[in-house]
Amino acid sequence: MRVKFLIILSAFILLGGCDEQSSQTPAPVLDNAVAARGADLIRDRACGSCHRISGIDEADGTIGPPLSNWSDRAYIAGKLPNNTDNLVLWLTDTHRVAPETAMPELDLTEREARHIAAYLFSMREETL
Numbered sequence: 001m002r003v004k005f006l007i008i009l010s011a012f013i014l015l016g017g018c019d020e021q022s023s024q025t026p027a028p029v030l031d032n033a034v035a036a037r038g039a040d041l042i043r044d045r046a047c048g049s050c051h052r053i054s055g056i057d058e059a060d061g062t063i064g065p066p067l068s069n070w071s072d073r074a075y076i077a078g079k080l081p082n083n084t085d086n087l088v089l090w091l092t093d094t095h096r097v098a099p100e101t102a103m104p105e106l107d108l109t110e111r112e113a114r115h116i117a118a119y120l121f122s123m124r125e126e127t128l
Contacts, residue, residue, distance in 0.1 A: 038119030041112055050103075054123050064103060070120035077101060087120065088113040 039056060042048065048059025052066035073082045077098045080086035089096075091113035094103050108116070 034115055035119040035122040038115035038117065041108070041116050042119060045106055045108075067120060068123060070123055077103075084114070084117050084121065087117045091116055 042053060042056055042059070047053060047067075048056050048061055050061040050063040051059060052061065052068065053059035054068040070082075076082050076086055076090045079098055080090060088110055091106060091108050092110055094101060094105055
């Protein structure tokens with residue numbers, strides 16, 4: 001019995017024990033998405049004509065909700081938990097997620113949507 005306990009204890013220690021960091025969920029990886037490219041895409045697709053978006057010149061629309069402090073939001077469109085993959089889904093297939101939405105389909109590739117996600121998740125404070 002004592003030998004079995006020592007083997008289990010040794011394995012526990014060798015495998016990292018109860019290190020707090022190993023149990024934490026890592027931050028989302030945005031697959032080479034670049035926030036600056038996301039800002040360019042937001043400008044190119046005229047997202048600011050409907051939304052207020054921090055850091056984007058002339059993005060002062062009031063049709064859709066403001067997109068500032070994005071990472072503080074719990075949900076996307078009131079339907080999806082706010083995370084990178086769900087934001088990419090929303091941006092690439094908007095009407096599948098919410099057929100009733102007034103938001104137009106943006107014709108974005110997954111990579112372009114990840115760039116936009118990188119920009120939105122990089123915003124920390126309202127700068128308007």
